[in-house]
Amino acid sequence: MPNGRLPPTPIPIPIPKSVVILGAGAWGTALANLARAKGHQVRLWSRQSSQTLAAVLQGADIALSAISMKGVRDVASVVKSCPLSPQTIFITATKGLDPQTTLTPSQIWQSEFPDHAVVVLSGPNLSKEIEQELPAATVVASKNSAAAEMVQLVFSSSRFRVYTNPDPVGVELGGTLKNVIAIAAGVCDGLHLGTNAKAALVTRGLTEMVRIGKVLGAKTETFYGLAGLGDLLATCNSPLSRNYQVGYQLANGKTLTEILTNLPGTAEGVNTCRVLMQISQQQHITIPITEQVYRLLETEVTPEQALDELMLREIKPEYNQ
């Protein structure tokens, strides 16, 4: 100890696991590389794979889904027909909501596999930075704390710091709801509205996320952690975010169709925004930013009109009593 400091505590080495990653897009590939770097045996499956899901899943300790929201229900129902060990842990890394049922991905996996542990993995994790081996942190959350701790051990490394959390719905909704606010943040930057406007938007966006999350069963404090505020900051401030790009390019006059045609990968906020409008109508939740993003995506307002609508809402206290 020449500098008088204690050496860092080494991360315990887990027994190598058999990890199957479903979805070989940007995020599935980055997660596969993180698991491989930890010495796990990793198999990556996509719908283009020549191998069947049943063959790939044989002997899996972990099945991690990084499939876009639109594919989750179909893939989960095929996985249900595959022989699996009762100990297989499911991890879901998808950030979206099902348009037909409004369920989260973890709720879909848990309803298909009621006897298996389901763990949510979510945080400020732009896949391009993870692939460059830049440091990042994430959260793994489950009702089954032993499963979350096992997943923490599987992925933790000197460049990927993994925290556990007992609120899977909150962790999942943090990653999902921030995508809509990231579209709005892209619009804000695309219109060059300045730093004050951006700070106001992101802060009020977080208030909106908490409001929705509370109704859907999440804990408020989860939104102030990595999976909420952390992911909101990363996504609202990075041109690497596809959701941010959607907003930025809309503000620059592109149509949604043009943007989505040229976008590398999935911008889940577009679908999530539509599902949130359904939920807000059913549950009477006030979601002004999401509503303006929705109207912008539907070409009901221009970016400038959406801004005016938000700035000219009735004046009120910052917090409801």
Ligand SMILES: NC(=O)C1=CN([C@@H]2O[C@H](COP(=O)(O)OP(=O)(O)OC[C@H]3O[C@@H](n4cnc5c(N)ncnc54)[C@H](O)[C@@H]3O)[C@@H](O)[C@H]2O)C=CC1
């Ligand atoms: N890329 C990133 O930085 C991060 C992405 N995520 C989330 O991970 C999920 C996937 O994102 P990306 O990998 O970036 O998207 P991507 O577009 O690169 O890959 C999506 C994957 O889902 C598969 N897929 C889509 N529809 C399907 C269907 N009907 N059946 C079977 N497979 C289907 C595609 O074939 C592809 O393998 C999204 O929910 C995203 O929000 C979460 C954290 C970081």
Ligand SMILES: O=C(CO)COP(=O)(O)O
């Ligand atoms: O969820 C992400 C970062 O945590 C990725 O954001 P995008 O899907 O907007 O690229």
